[in-house]
Amino acid sequence: MTAPRRSSLACLGLLLLLLLFSARGADAGQVAIDLVRPNFTASAFEYIDSGGSFLESGNGAFKAAVFNPGKQQASFYLAVLHEPTGTVVWSANRAAPTTSSGRVRLTPQGLAVSDPDGTVLWSTPPQLRSPVAALRLLDSGNLQLLDAGNATLWQSFDNATDTLLPGQRLLAGAYLSAARSAVDLSEGEYRLAVTAADVALTWQGATYWRLSNDVRAYKDRNAPVAAVSVNASGLFALAADGALVFRAALADEANFRVLNLGSDGRLRITSYAEVNSSDPVGGGDFVAPAEDCDLPTQCPSLGLCSSAGNGSSCTCPPLFAASASTPGACTPGDGSTLASRTNSCHGSSNDSSSAPGVVSYLGLRLRTAYFATRFDPPTITGVNDTACRGLCTASCTCLAYFHDNSSNSCYLIQEKQLGSLYWESSATSALGYIKTVQSPQNSTRSRDGSSSTNRAVPIVLPSIAVFLVIAVVALYACWKRKNKSNKKSSKNTGVNKQSHKSGHHNNAAISDRADVYSFGMVLLELVHGRKNRGGEEGNHVAAVVGSGGEQSSDGWSSAAPSTLSATSDGGDEYFPMVALDLHEQGRYLDLVDPRLEGRVDEAEAARAVRVALCCLHEDPALRPRMSAVVRMLEGSVPAPEPRVEALGFLRLYGRGYAAPASTTAMAGTSGSTATPSTPGASSQSQLNDSSQDVSLPR
Incomplete structure (x- = not known):
């Protein structure tokens, strides 16, 4: 191609481009003041010179426009804006934005927003009481459809957005x-x-x-x-x-x-x-x-919001870790996943890869609260923690629950997702539990004998029971032999010594029911994973799963407010007393060894605690025989209901244990070697003895 020809084509192209821009400028829509009439159309492209505005109020404070917030070229809305600030005060097609070529049409039938192909995305009601004569934007920002008599047929003030x-x-x-x-x-x-x-x-x-x-x-x-x-x-x-x-x-x-x-x-x-x-x-x-922390999503899901100066900070609560996929969010720290409709309900999916897994719960600590329990009424009242948990487990949409022990109120959190948590300045009576799910693959491995703790209690308890029966029988035989020797010595010297008591004034003969009592104490220690006295082995666990309580020095939590009131501080309770309190509330999972991380069959935990408490009845005649205990733990016979009236001494001793400086020895306790003239030494001696020695009535 020759140079003159190329030059001619370039000039022609430039001319066409100039003509195109001139035509566009000539055809660009003029912004109307106050109102427009039917058979009117507008698009962002046609009103590009005015930023999409096609109608302005008489005082200039508001404008109607085909508007794209943030310059999102694929998202245009029919909107009313505050002219000086550009703030949207009303929008029409919120759920269905159009493109820059989408059109706003005013006809006698009403106002509509459509795509370039004519598909209607939004419109005013299809059957107005009379034909539309005008679209007017008032000085108040109200967009109105008027009939021929200036009567209002429709207005944006009746259809507020945000x-x-x-x-x-x-x-x-x-x-x-x-x-x-x-x-x-x-x-x-x-x-x-x-x-x-x-x-x-x-x-x-x-x-x-x-x-x-x-x-x-x-x-x-x-x-x-x-x-x-x-x-x-x-x-x-x-x-x-x-x-x-x-x-x-x-x-x-x-x-x-x-x-x-x-x-x-x-x-x-x-x-x-x-x-x-x-x-x-x-x-x-x-x-x-x-306050920032009063917002439901000030922190991402399950983030714990705490006030910090004029702002707030977000951390993960105990037993939770930072999410790898969502910055700031928290996930279960034990490898499980948060519950959802698809992974916690049977028959919810035909895909085996998303089959429901094993449901469990991670407990939140005292003072960790959720906004919904502050303002909304409980889902149900008059139920204990176990019943509340059962309701959440049975609901596919339940993601967590909070239970208020003081009022027996149950709050089920069942929405699309969980919001953030916040830290209360004082202890709350509602304790929270987050629903989690172990994958089906993990639960299968557990059944095949891997290291899962979910099956630990039902497998281990019967075996431990048989072992301890043998050990107790052997110890009993040794004790009998030693006792006979002591009796002979006593007769020779003329000195009468007290032996441990079987619930009578810890000179009556000792029966096999004393061994049952000792076994009950040991069984509680097995369930708890610690000695029955607090204040020991403080470095084992950071917090307790399923309790929601304040962590004590030995790694377990006093979840029940009633037990906290019995002591001077919440970290040194006498565990049998706590077991009795939580048994009455049906909160057996709160008693289990925290190292099991809540992966325990609740029925098995309840059985073990009930059997242990039955073994501790103050009256030896009320205690089951060891052969019956074995059958109970094996599940061949049901565990009876402990007689609370025969266990009151546990609370008496528990409250005395909280005050080791007491100068009065507990009536009915054993293990003291102090003389009556030194009662303080007697009390201190009881508390310094082994857990078996201070196990009360024999």
């Missing part, structure tokens, strides 16, 4: 829904809901703030809430007659206030000096909730 403007009301039964993010206007999980009783912020349906509980709010009258509004004075909940029910008055009045539910879950009221001013007066006059 913002309330002055003069706009949110009616009872309706809600604001926060955007997922600043660039994604689709509905997120945060809502501001209006009910007849209150105004509340919720996440996945669970409440994390109420207007009635906010210290800045006042209640003016007892009446059902009909609507919520914001004006120059503050936030108000109104009755049907317009009278105030609740109010959150702000210190200084402002000409223009906007209420917005942000994508972070916070409710903010911001005031502006003038209706069209971009400069906020105070930036944020009202923010709820006020």
